Amino acid sequence: MCNVKLNGLIAISFAALSIVNGSVAAEPHSRSSNVCKGSLTSAYKSCRLDANEEFALATGKCLNVPSRSERKRCANEAKREQREAAEVCKESRAFRKDLCKDFGPGAYAPEIVVSNFLSPEQAAASPNPYLPLVPGTIWKYEGGGESIVVTVTSDTRVIQGITTTIVTDVVSIGGKVVEDTHDYYAQDLGGNVWYFGERVLNYDEEGYLEDLDGSFIAGKDGAKPGIAMKANPQIGDKYRQEFALREAEDVAEIISLTGDGTTPAAACGGGCLVIEETLPAEPDVVEHKYYVPGIGFVFGFDQEAGERTEQLIEYTTP
Template sequence: MRILLAAATAGAVLTLAGCGSAAAPSPPTGVDGLVVPTPSPEARDFVRIVDNPWFPLRPGARWRYDDRSAAEAAPGPEIEGVTTTTLVRTAPDGTTTRDHFAQDRAGNVWWFGRDGVWQAGTAGAEAGLMMPARPRVGDGYRSAPGEVSTVEDRDEEVTVPLTTYDDTVVLEVDGTSGASRSEVYARGVGLVQENATGLVAYDEPR
């Protein structure tokens, strides 16, 4: 693969122990060796289906949350020669945002843009990493212009109105304005909690 991430990876750094010895490095992850954001994605490095375990985007899938917001996955536009999948989010007030994602052959999901805000390949913007193929606690990476995501936890048990999940990835997302949010992703479902907002319904694609 050519698109590949230079990791901002805390977990991969050797930590010094007593007596001059060093602890063994953390196991490798999909973030190691990648360049984030990626300046030159190539279509041949991507697949058409986003099926990352913690961020699946099967067209037709729908999510509803207890603040009356919702999301739906749909086929997306081609950006920099890469076919994307669009996540259409509807806020409680009815406004929508359209975010475009694509998955590389290693299983990492990249964020290629948001309608009306930014798009990879335009005005210097570059695709950031949305979800690694193998998230590791401590990994940090640029996900979108002005946003940095850090893997805060794995396998935390989280209860939302729909059910309880224990195969999870918890991301802390920090923006340039200083605002931050916590996002919890469950295997096979995707986003199940953002701050205090929880999932109430998930409809598989038909």
């Protein structure tokens, strides 16, 4: 993503972070400030700038097309893509406005205290039933032409003073790896699993590294951790799973504790936790994810397409 500086943008006062005794705390804003509204305004401006930048670049490329008819076709395509991008920016702004109603006007500033988190060994000994961080656990999924292998490793990474467990997520199409992700999780004393970021390697069809889109680390470039899985999920709970403005903003809401469905490797039996996941960058995408206690994620369902996204075909414990 290209960073664009523009004189005249409204200055937004972000929370200053300080680290005290291993914790990260935010200095309070004035009572009159609406940080959530300010953030969505800045995100909208950034989105529109990106759309215009892409249009300008595409126009320059079109000018170098030899054929007049192809140049015209290229220019029309560039205009169409700009209009579509602008519309997504508007939809994302509306989505974020709704989130401000849900979460309030204040800054998103979760307090991270090292002593409130379990070590990876402690988390493995007392795992969250819906997201067990037990090294050696492997989930294999298939769907949409993709094969996905998720593995809890014994590797760790320290982020914001917290020792996180590295969970690998490898996506393949036709036997070729197209995405290789390291997800960073940690479990707190209450049993909630937190998400501290991800390192994403995206590959092209020839196996060459294409980009790192989707990557973020809590504590860097304004990114903050979120809750990947609650210890005691209740219907109506709504929370941020991650927060890196315009990069990673997944939001989860608990919609059922009695979901049903089967896969080749697991069955809900009417007792699945169902979480609805949405994100501002793709406001039309709504996925329902089903979790079996003691196993974890078993299948996803795309609400717009009316079909499953992926399903568990094999589950292995150490």
